[in-house]
Amino acid sequence: KQEVTQIPAALSVPEGENLVLNCSFTDSAIYNLQWFRQDPGKGLTSLLLIQSSQREQTSGRLNASLDKSSGRSTLYIAASQPGDSATYLCAVRYNFNKFYFGSGTKLNVKP
Amino acid sequence: EAGVAQSPRYKIIEKRQSVAFWCNPISGHATLYWYQQILGQGPKLLIQFQNNGVVDDSQLPKDRFSAERLKGVDSTLKIQPAKLEDSAVYLCASGPPGAANTGELFFGEGSRLTVL
Numbered sequence: 001k002q003e004v005t006q007i008p009a010a011l012s013v014p015e016g017e018n019l020v021l022n023c024s025f026t027d028s029a030i031y032n033l034q035w036f037r038q039d040p041g042k043g044l045t046s047l048l049l050i051q052s053s054q055r056e057q058t059s060g061r062l063n064a065s066l067d068k069s070s071g072r073s074t075l076y077i078a079a080s081q082p083g084d085s086a087t088y089l090c091a092v093r094y095n096f097n098k099f100y101f102g103s104g105t106k107l108n109v110k111p
Numbered sequence: 112e113a114g115v116a117q118s119p120r121y122k123i124i125e126k127r128q129s130v131a132f133w134c135n136p137i138s139g140h141a142t143l144y145w146y147q148q149i150l151g152q153g154p155k156l157l158i159q160f161q162n163n164g165v166v167d168d169s170q171l172p173k174d175r176f177s178a179e180r181l182k183g184v185d186s187t188l189k190i191q192p193a194k195l196e197d198s199a200v201y202l203c204a205s206g207p208p209g210a211a212n213t214g215e216l217f218f219g220e221g222s223r224l225t226v227l
Contacts, residue, residue: 005152032214043115043202043218044154046125051214089153093214096166097142097206 002027006102009024015079021075021105023090029092033073035064038087038104047088048075069087080109113137115219116163117203123225129191136205137225141164142215145178145188146202148221154202160186198226201221 003026013019023033032051036044048057048064050073056065063076077084090102116135123128136143141162146154157176159166163183176196180186188227190197200221206214 026141034214034216036218039169039222041221042146043117044218046215046217048211049215073188084147097159097161097214098167099156099216103151103153 002092002094002100003096004090004100004102005103006088006090008105010108011029011105012108012110014018015080015082017080017109018076018078019080019107021077021088021107023072023075023092023102025092025100027094028068028071031069031095033064033066034091034093034099035073035075036089036091037064040086044089077107080087080107082109082111085093085109106108115203115205115217117201117219117222120165120220121225123190123227124193125227126195127192129189130193130224131190132188132201132203134186134188134203134219135202136186137207137217140205140207142184142206143180143186144188144204144206144216146204148200148202150199155167157188157201187211193224193226195226200224 034049035047050066060080066073087104087106091101143160145157148154151215157171158168160176160180179186203219204216
C-alpha cells in the first residue's frame with residue numbers, strides 16, 4: 001500500500017532562516033513527485049514537479065530533491081519570508097495517474 | 112490559460128440535505144479528479160475520471176455520493192443525504208492527456224462544505 005508521510009507536521013521559524021521540509025513514500029515505483037502550497041481556505045498551488053529520472057528541481061528560493069531509492073524528497077526554502085507561511089504538501093504519482101498525498105507541513109514564518 | 116473552475120466556493124447545509132458541486136477542468140485535460148480534504152489532512156481521492164469514464168471510485172461512499180462527467184468535460188459531485196462528517200473541502204483537479212501529460216496536477220480553489 002502506498003503511503004506518503006510528511007515531517008514535521010508543523011514548523012515555526014524566524015524570518016530569514018533556511019529550512020527543509022521532508023516527504024517520504026513507501027513505494028519507490030513512482031512516476032514523479034509534486035510539491036504544493038496551500039493557503040488557508042484555498043486550493044493547492046503547484047510549486048515544483050520532479051520526474052522520477054530527476055534528482056532535483058529549482059524555482060527561485062525553492063529547491064526540491066528526490067531520492068527515489070530511499071523513498072524521500074525534501075523541499076528546501078532559502079531565506080524564508082512571512083509570505084511563505086502556508087501548508088506545504090507533497091504528492092506522489094504512480095502508474096495509472098494515481099496520486100497519493102501527505103498530510104502536509106504547516107509552516108509559520110515569524111517577522 | 113484559464114485554470115480549474117469550481118463552484119460554489121462555500122456551502123452550509125443541515126444534515127440529511129443534499130448538495131452539488133461543479134467543476135470545469137482546464138480545456139483539453141482528459142483526467143479529472145475529485146478529492147475530499149478534511150481539516151488538517153491531505154486530500155483523499157473520491158473519484159478519478161478519464162474523459163467521461165470512471166477510472167477509480169473505490170473510495171467514493173456510493174450510498175450517498177455520486178459523480179458524473181457526461182460529456183468528458185465538466186463534472187458534478189453530489190452528496191445526498193449529507194452527514195456531519197462530510198464537512199470538508201472538496202477539491203477538483205485535472206491533468207493533461209497522453210504525450211502532453213507530464214503528470215502534473217492542477218487544482219481548483221475548492222468548495223468548502225459545512226454540515227450542521
